[in-house]
Amino acid sequence: xxxxxxxxxxxxxxxxxxxxxxxxxxxxxxxxxxxxxxxxxxxxxxxxxxxxxxxxxxxxxxxxxxxxxxxxxxxxxxxxxxxxxxxxxxxxxxxxxxxxxxxxxxxxxxxxxxxxxxxxxxxxxxxxxxxxxxxxxxxxxxxxxxxxxxxxxxxxxxxxxxxxxxxxxxxxxxxxxxxxxxxxxxxxxxxxxxxxxxxxxxxxxxxxxxxxxxxxxxxxxxxxxxxxxxxxxxxxxxxxxxxxxxxxxxxxxxxxxxxxxxxxxxxxxxxxxxxxxxxxxxxxxxxxxxxxxxxxxxxxxxxxxxxxxxxxxxxxxxxxxxxxxxxxxxxxxxxxxxxxxxxxxxxxxxxxxxxxxxxxxxxxxxxx
Amino acid sequence: xxxxxxxxxxxxxxxxxxxxxxxxxxxxxxxxxxxxxxxxxxxxxxxxxxxxxxxxxxxxxxxxxxxxxxxxxxxxxxxxxxxxxxxxxxxxxxxxxxxxxxxxxxxxxxxxxxxxxxxxxxxxxxxxxxxxxxxxxxxxxxxxxxxxxxxxxxxxxxxxxxxxxxxxxxxxxxxxxxxxxxxxxxxxxxxxxxxxxxxxxxxxxxxxxxxxxxxxxxxxxxxxxxxxxxxxxxxxxxxxxxxxxxxxxxxxxxxxxxxxxxxxxxxxxxxxxxxxxxxxxxxxxxxxxxxxxxxxxxxxxxxxxxxxxxxxxxxxxxxxxxxxxxxxxxxxxxxxxxxxxxxxxxxxxxxxxxxxxxxxxxxxxxxx
Numbered sequence: 001x002x003x004x005x006x007x008x009x010x011x012x013x014x015x016x017x018x019x020x021x022x023x024x025x026x027x028x029x030x031x032x033x034x035x036x037x038x039x040x041x042x043x044x045x046x047x048x049x050x051x052x053x054x055x056x057x058x059x060x061x062x063x064x065x066x067x068x069x070x071x072x073x074x075x076x077x078x079x080x081x082x083x084x085x086x087x088x089x090x091x092x093x094x095x096x097x098x099x100x101x102x103x104x105x106x107x108x109x110x111x112x113x114x115x116x117x118x119x120x121x122x123x124x125x126x127x128x129x130x131x132x133x134x135x136x137x138x139x140x141x142x143x144x145x146x147x148x149x150x151x152x153x154x155x156x157x158x159x160x161x162x163x164x165x166x167x168x169x170x171x172x173x174x175x176x177x178x179x180x181x182x183x184x185x186x187x188x189x190x191x192x193x194x195x196x197x198x199x200x201x202x203x204x205x206x207x208x209x210x211x212x213x214x215x216x217x218x219x220x221x222x223x224x225x226x227x228x229x230x231x232x233x234x235x236x237x238x239x240x241x242x243x244x245x246x247x248x249x250x251x252x253x254x255x256x257x258x259x260x261x262x263x264x265x266x267x268x269x270x271x272x273x274x275x276x277x278x279x280x281x282x283x284x285x286x287x288x289x290x291x292x293x294x295x296x297x298x299x300x301x302x303x304x305x306x307x308x309x310x311x312x313x314x315x316x317x318x319x320x321x322x323x324x325x326x327x328x329x330x331x332x333x334x335x336x337x338x339x340x341x342x343x344x345x346x347x348x349x350x351x352x353x354x355x356x357x358x359x360x361x362x363x364x365x366x367x368x
Numbered sequence: 369x370x371x372x373x374x375x376x377x378x379x380x381x382x383x384x385x386x387x388x389x390x391x392x393x394x395x396x397x398x399x400x401x402x403x404x405x406x407x408x409x410x411x412x413x414x415x416x417x418x419x420x421x422x423x424x425x426x427x428x429x430x431x432x433x434x435x436x437x438x439x440x441x442x443x444x445x446x447x448x449x450x451x452x453x454x455x456x457x458x459x460x461x462x463x464x465x466x467x468x469x470x471x472x473x474x475x476x477x478x479x480x481x482x483x484x485x486x487x488x489x490x491x492x493x494x495x496x497x498x499x500x501x502x503x504x505x506x507x508x509x510x511x512x513x514x515x516x517x518x519x520x521x522x523x524x525x526x527x528x529x530x531x532x533x534x535x536x537x538x539x540x541x542x543x544x545x546x547x548x549x550x551x552x553x554x555x556x557x558x559x560x561x562x563x564x565x566x567x568x569x570x571x572x573x574x575x576x577x578x579x580x581x582x583x584x585x586x587x588x589x590x591x592x593x594x595x596x597x598x599x600x601x602x603x604x605x606x607x608x609x610x611x612x613x614x615x616x617x618x619x620x621x622x623x624x625x626x627x628x629x630x631x632x633x634x635x636x637x638x639x640x641x642x643x644x645x646x647x648x649x650x651x652x653x654x655x656x657x658x659x660x661x662x663x664x665x666x667x668x669x670x671x672x673x674x675x676x677x678x679x680x681x682x683x684x685x686x687x688x689x690x691x692x693x694x695x696x697x698x699x700x701x702x703x704x705x706x707x708x709x710x711x712x713x714x715x716x717x718x719x720x721x722x723x724x725x726x727x728x729x730x731x732x733x734x735x736x
Contacts, residue, residue, distance in 0.1 A: 017611070018610075018611035019611070020611075114613060117611070118611040118612070118613055175602065176602075177593065177596065177597055177602070178596035178597055178599070178600040178601060178602065178617070178618075178619040179588075179593035179596040179597070181602075181617050181619050181620060182584075182587070182588055182596060182619050182620070182623055183588055185584065185616075185617075185619070185620040185623050185624070186581065186584040186585045186587075186588060186623065189577075189580070189581045189584055189623075189624070189627065190558050190561070190578075190581040190584075190585075192577075192581075193558070193561070193562055193577035193578045193580065193581040194561055194562070194563070194578075195562070195563040195564070196563070209557075209560070209561035210558075210561045210562075210578075212557070212561065213554065213557045213558040213560075213561040213581075216550075216553065216554040216557055216558075217554045217558075217585055219550070219554075220547075220550055220551055220554060220588075225545065225547035225681070228545065228546035228547040228550060229545055229546055229547070231546070232546040233546060234543065234544075234545070234546065234549075234650065242386075242648070243385070243386035243387070243388075243485070243486040244486070245482060245486055245640070245641070245644060248553075249546070249549050249553075249647065250546075251546040251549050251550050251553070252549060252550070252553040252647075255550055255553050255554065255557075256553070256557070259557065272613070273613070276613060279617065279620075280610070282602060313593070
């Protein structure tokens with residue numbers, strides 16, 4: 001499978017939901033497979049909080065493939081022999097698209113930092129749509145994403161009705177609830193409590209312990225309490241003393257490792273801006289009611305949730321289904337039986353890849 | 369109701385589970401009600417992570433009463449007209465009992481800090497028992513506590529069989545599971561990430577932002593996700609801008625406030641040591657099996673859990689009941705229907721105060 005990593009630069013301003021704008025701005029993206037002549041085999045993949053445009057395949061020398069490689073590739077559920085798959089790095093992120101550590105003007109040597117405008121999920125989708133327009137893509141076969149990616153899929157269905165044939169939001173919500181806003185807040189304040197963060201003026205490349213600790217907080221809800229039990233139990237690190245203050249249970253070592261790695265590959269301000277985008281997410285904003293928001297969706301929607309998701313609960317996606325039914329939309333709801341937790345959408349691909357390929361093949365169309 | 373706050377000083381060493389010792393050491397405690405002639409009306413109250421010996425009543429000029437004032441007092445469920453109630457500040461804490469910020473030797477001007485030994489729940493209970501011996505108390509009517517206090521109640525039943533008539537652990541567990549160890553770890557690392565913590569050598573009275581952020585993490589599990597919804601929804605702080613990066617939802621303002629207050633009244637090292645004690649808690653340590661541990665308990669045990677507790681799940685307390693049944697112990701399990709969350713044991717006293725008074729009056733004795 002061929003991976004093409006590209007950068008699109010735009011000089012026309014990107015007007016944001018806040019009323020502010022980005023000018024110029026750019027978006028990094030990757031494609032897999034070939035665009036057909038009719039340009040009607042395009043699938044947009046939307047990534048989660050710490051994700052990137054690198055959804056599938058391996059770069060030369062890489063040990064690990066892209067984050068949804070189990071789902072995307074030749075002969076896989078999202079079959080790159082059939083489909084032209086695009087995944088973009090969202091604006092606000094730190095993998096090549098315009099974000100808080102970008103220069104305010106090219107060559108200005110001044111980075112946005114806290115001057116960067118607040119970005120919303122709506123803005124991310126708008127930027128992606130401009131890219132697709134630029135590529136001459138008039139129609140999507142599908143938009144598919146999990147977690148923050150699912151928010152984008154939902155938003156695309158609302159903001160650009162008729163643009164995608166299938167909308168597939170996974171492990172997500174329609175309105176970020178107070179509990180998740182609280183988790184996000186704890187992460188943001190943990191970063192801000194780090195003196196080296198310097199209120200956003202940290203040195204480029206500085207290692208921020210506060211960001212490592214914030215990542216550990218995130219990990220508390222990526223797997224379920226019962227998965228914590230299964231993976232770690234009360235195993236203690238063999239070389240650590242039980243009565244050493246900083247001696248570690250295996251689960252602590254796991255958090256410590258993943259936390260410690262994070263500042264090496266993710267930017268603190270991008271993390272804060274994306275958390276803010278997630279907290280602000282509410283499909284009802286800009287409409288008189290949630291019903292009005294959901295009634296915008298003209299495409300076929302397939303909701304996929306996981307029974308053991310303790311971050312975005314299945315109950316929340318069942319509510320989307322209720323709203324869609326209420327407004328007479330076309331919506332199917334699938335709840336995958338799993339106690340793994342929120343990360344199921346990344347880890348338990350075997351449990352829903354057939355469902356994805358069935359949707360894409362049109363085999364569930366007669367169920368509406 | 370009369371409050372007596374006292375300090376007991378011991379010169380004989382306190383031998384700890386780690387093999388280390390404290391010498392000298394002291395314990396702060398409070399009593400309510402009067403000890404009767406037979407000294408058989410004593411109830412020991414054991415406190416949670418951020419609790420103290422001040423369980424009931426108001427000090428002169430105080431706005432807020434002790435942390436379990438709804439339960440303890442004249443004519444209340446734990447009736448101070450009948451019972452002599454004792455609550456001690458656990459060793460390791462920061463309200464007057466020996467802890468990491470105590471002087472190594474009185475007058476030495478050197479504080480323990482990271483030289484303080486790791487304390488376990490077993491050690492806390494041992495210290496309390498020594499105090500009770502010193503006070504000439506040979507028998508408890510009951511030991512009652514929630515969360516970390518429930519761990520102490522359970523431990524007392526195991527380590528001093530026959531000492532208490534009734535063991536009443538509330539909203540707790542018998543073995544801290546990986547999920548909770550992970551939460552504790554995230555809090556500990558958030559404190560350590562604060563440069564002002566200086567690896568435990570922070571200045572006395574220094575305000576530690578890392579401790580404030582750690583407290584916010586704790587708050588994520590004190591109430592349930594649905595209580596977050598009910599209390600806060602998606603209300604935004606009226607004076608904050610929706611698209612200001614640090615503009616706040618009400619739930620963020622709530623976390624910020626409670627987080628910011630915490631370093632003013634709690635010590636960072638005590639917090640770390642008590643979190644470590646909770647993570648290490650396992651009634652099976654020192655026994656060949658959990659069955660063997662539970663078979664030590666000779667007293668009547670009443671377990672109280674809350675259906676919506678998302679920190680120590682009811683499932684965990686049902687397991688205690690199973691073990692007690694297996695070893696032929698006397699144990700009753702009560703699950704209070706509530707979706708409030710873990711803090712129910714502090715907040716929803718109306719839901720279980722009758723149960724407590726019934727237990728103390730012996731009215732449930734015939735159910736064994």
